[in-house]
Amino acid sequence: MSAKIRLYVEHPLGAGQSVPLDRDQAHYLFGVMRQAVGGQVSLFNGRDGEWRAEIAEAGKRNGLLVCQEQSRPLMLPPDLWLLFAPIKKARTDFIVEKAAEMGAARILPVQTDFTNSDRIRQDRLQAHAVEAAEQCGGTYVPEVAELQKLSRVLDQWPQERQLMFCDEAEVGTALTLAAADHAKAPWAIVIGPEGGFSEAERKRLHGLPQSHVVSLGPRILRADTAAVAALTIWQQAYGDWG
Amino acid sequence: MSAKIRLYVEHPLGAGQSVPLDRDQAHYLFGVMRQAVGGQVSLFNGRDGEWRAEIAEAGKRNGLLVCQEQSRPLMLPPDLWLLFAPIKKARTDFIVEKAAEMGAARILPVQTDFTNSDRIRQDRLQAHAVEAAEQCGGTYVPEVAELQKLSRVLDQWPQERQLMFCDEAEVGTALTLAAADHAKAPWAIVIGPEGGFSEAERKRLHGLPQSHVVSLGPRILRADTAAVAALTIWQQAYGDWG
Numbered sequence: 232m233s234a235k236i237r238l239y240v241e242h243p244l245g246a247g248q249s250v251p252l253d254r255d256q257a258h259y260l261f262g263v264m265r266q267a268v269g270g271q272v273s274l275f276n277g278r279d280g281e282w283r284a285e286i287a288e289a290g291k292r293n294g295l296l297v298c299q300e301q302s303r304p305l306m307l308p309p310d311l312w313l314l315f316a317p318i319k320k321a322r323t324d325f326i327v328e329k330a331a332e333m334g335a336a337r338i339l340p341v342q343t344d345f346t347n348s349d350r351i352r353q354d355r356l357q358a359h360a361v362e363a364a365e366q367c368g369g370t371y372v373p374e375v376a377e378l379q380k381l382s383r384v385l386d387q388w389p390q391e392r393q394l395m396f397c398d399e400a401e402v403g404t405a406l407t408l409a410a411a412d413h414a415k416a417p418w419a420i421v422i423g424p425e426g427g428f429s430e431a432e433r434k435r436l437h438g439l440p441q442s443h444v445v446s447l448g449p450r451i452l453r454a455d456t457a458a459v460a461a462l463t464i465w466q467q468a469y470g471d472w473g
Numbered sequence: 474m475s476a477k478i479r480l481y482v483e484h485p486l487g488a489g490q491s492v493p494l495d496r497d498q499a500h501y502l503f504g505v506m507r508q509a510v511g512g513q514v515s516l517f518n519g520r521d522g523e524w525r526a527e528i529a530e531a532g533k534r535n536g537l538l539v540c541q542e543q544s545r546p547l548m549l550p551p552d553l554w555l556l557f558a559p560i561k562k563a564r565t566d567f568i569v570e571k572a573a574e575m576g577a578a579r580i581l582p583v584q585t586d587f588t589n590s591d592r593i594r595q596d597r598l599q600a601h602a603v604e605a606a607e608q609c610g611g612t613y614v615p616e617v618a619e620l621q622k623l624s625r626v627l628d629q630w631p632q633e634r635q636l637m638f639c640d641e642a643e644v645g646t647a648l649t650l651a652a653a654d655h656a657k658a659p660w661a662i663v664i665g666p667e668g669g670f671s672e673a674e675r676k677r678l679h680g681l682p683q684s685h686v687v688s689l690g691p692r693i694l695r696a697d698t699a700a701v702a703a704l705t706i707w708q709q710a711y712g713d714w715g
Contacts, residue, residue: 306691325567332698334690367692448576448714449548450609456574459701464709472690 233302234271234283236264237365239372244279244298249287252294261289273302275370280305305370308334309470310417312392313462314384315339316346316424318454325455326422327356327375331363333462334471337374341381341421344429351378381421385435392417394441397461399427401446408443408468418469420461422454475544476513476525478506479607481614486521486540491529494536503531515544517612522547547612550576551712552659554634555704556626557581558588558666560696567697568664569598569617573605575704576713579616583623583663586671593620623663627677636683637662639703641669643688650687650710660711662703664696 238260242250252260260266268286274296275281281303288295313335317323323340330338338360340351356375364372388394393413397420421436428436436442447460466472480502484492494502502508510531516538517523523545530537555577559565565582572580580602582593598617606614630636635655639662663678670678678684689702708714 328695329698329701332692332694333702334692367694369692446714448708448712450574450576450611452574452609453570456571456701459571459698460575460705463702463705466690467706467709470690472688 233281233368234273236260236266237273237275237281237368239361239365240274240276242276244274244276244282246298246300248282248298250274250284250296250298252296254292257290257292257294260286260294261291272296274298275303275364277370277372278305281370303370306471307371308336308369308373309466311335311462311465311470312337312339312417312419313458314341314381314419314421315454315458316341316343316381316422317348317351317378318425322453322455323351323356324359326458327359328363329455329459330462331360331369331373332367333459334369334466335373335420335462336371337376339376339384339419340378341384342378343381343424344432345426346424349378353377381432382435385439388439388441389417390441392419392441393443394418394436394439395420395461395465396436396439396442396444397422397447397457398433398436398444399423399451400433401444408445408464414469418465420458420465422457422461425454475523475610476515478502478508479515479517479523479610481603481607482516482518484518486516486518486524488540488542490524490540492516492526492538492540494538496534499532499534499536502528502536503533514538516540517545517606519612519614520547523612545612548713549613550578550611550615551708553577553704553707553712554579554581554659554661555700556583556623556661556663557696557700558583558585558623558664559590559593559620560667564695564697565593565598566601568700569601570605571697571701572704573602573611573615574609575701576611576708577615577662577704578613579618581618581626581661582620583626584620585623585666586674587668588666591620595619623674624677627681630681630683631659632683634659634661634683635685636660636678636681637703637707638678638681638684638686639664639689639699640675640678640686641665641693642675643686650685650706656711660707662700662707664699664703667696
């Protein structure tokens with residue numbers, strides 16, 4: 232069984248492996264969570280599954296854990312990217328958190344014609360993805376990419392990667408995924424910014440041979456709601472929910 | 474076409490109908506949004522569809538709009554309730570917002586064995602539902618009920634209302650809705666609190682003849698993520714997304 236507290240670490244994990252904690256982790260574990268020597272923690276690093284570890288040393292600025300046994304095998308998410316246009320700070324954080332919980336493998340913030348923000352704090356968003364993975368019991372942390380222009384991402388679009396395009400302008404039409412097609416292909420989902428895509432972007436996205444237009448119902452969803460809804464539809468059709 | 478600004482009002486709407494604004498609405502429209510006499514606003518009241526209206530009087534503490542023509546018919550959501558256990562304030566707000574966007578007809582905060590909070594601000598949550606309806610282009614505002622005990626709600630459960638029960642303890646099993654069954658019935662979705670349902674609650678929910686257990690994939694979702702995912706699954710199977 233997993234311990235109640237789950238921590239993501241960079242360090243390799245394995246039977247008898249010692250894992251040093253950095254200052255933030257030591258503060259969280261011993262200061263905030265009041266753990267002490269002998270306490271149990273679950274560790275994962277995105278490569279070696281989840282390990283139950285015991286606290287061997289507990290200091291103010293550092294600590295040491297020792298791995299005991301694997302409590303969960305590594306479970307990689309499906310090869311699914313989420314592309315989204317950053318919005319207000321709190322909602323951008325939510326999108327990253329939800330993408331990690333819902334099992335996206337890679338998160339790509341993209342700048343669109345109607346995106347207001349021209350920078351993101353990649354390190355902060357990555358930390359949100361780590362926290363979400365710790366919370367949801369995942370053994371993998373999706374990578375949050377640096378902000379790129381959507382047009383640029385599409386210029387280099389991998390030929391085999393299918394794209395689920397949630398087009399706000401298609402609100403109310405009945406469009407969904409045909410579960411049999413492209414079930415083994417890598418996929419991506421693209422969610423529009425508040426205010427939607429520009430006409431040029433819509434034309435380009437509709438024209439991509441890998442593109443599959445999907446409608447998210449008759450109401451206009453906020454970007455964070457749309458991300459969860461789209462990930463649900465995809466996971467049910469192709470992903471690891473079945 | 475709808476105007477850019479959408480306002481929910483209590484007043485009846487119809488051709489030539491005058492609609493007075495209250496202090497908060499006047500402040501929002503004239504102070505925050507900088508609108509003036511002659512400006513266009515879309516109004517809805519949850520009963521008469523959406524109407525395009527012109528600003529006839531604009532004051533600091535009041536104002537008057539005159540309805541011109543109906544821009545959208547009333548679209549009632551499916552007869553779907555969302556039951557959820559209130560969590561931290563921000564996430565409770567999000568659940569209400571998302572339920573309104575996703576098209577729930579009624580939102581019922583419930584107290585479970587593991588729910589920490591024993592009160593909610595019903596008026597504040599109702600205001601969030603109004604704001605979400607204004608934002609998402611809906612013509613209906615779901616009612617947010619007062620906090621009730623889950624056990625009490627189940628004691629009085631309507632015989633014909635089906636219940637989609639998202640059981641955290643079923644994480645990883647493949648359970649979904651069979652689209653053909655109960656397509657015409659009223660439905661409800663119940664989302665567990667952080668920490669899950671108690672054993673007694675799970676037993677009771679599993680035992681209800683109206684209950685349909687559904688799994689939301691192999692990771693444990695936060696309650697607000699689970700609400701959107703569950704609403705997506707339901708809307709795709711039975712709702713107004715097709």
